[in-house]
Amino acid sequence: MAPEDLLLLVTREMPFGKYQGRKIADLPGHYLNWFAREGFPSGEIGRLLALMQEIDHNGLSYLLDPLRSEPRQY
DSSP: OOHHHHHHHHHOBOOSSTTTTSBGGGSOHHHHHHHHHHOOOSHHHHHHHHHHHHHHHTTOGGGGGGGOSSOOOO
16 A cells, blocks of 8 residues: 555545445445455556455544545535
């Protein structure tokens, strides 16, 4: 993981699927866990999804809040 990856989590949007257009940092845990079970896509998006799943699984999502440019919406 590179430090820049944390910023990408709060700025990069999911490019496909049910949550297309949602920021990776805002994807629900069950969706991230599905990828963990079934396999992450290749490339940067897969690397970011795996990182976000690890952060979410360990209850550390709040660490991304200072990197967000706008308040988190639930």
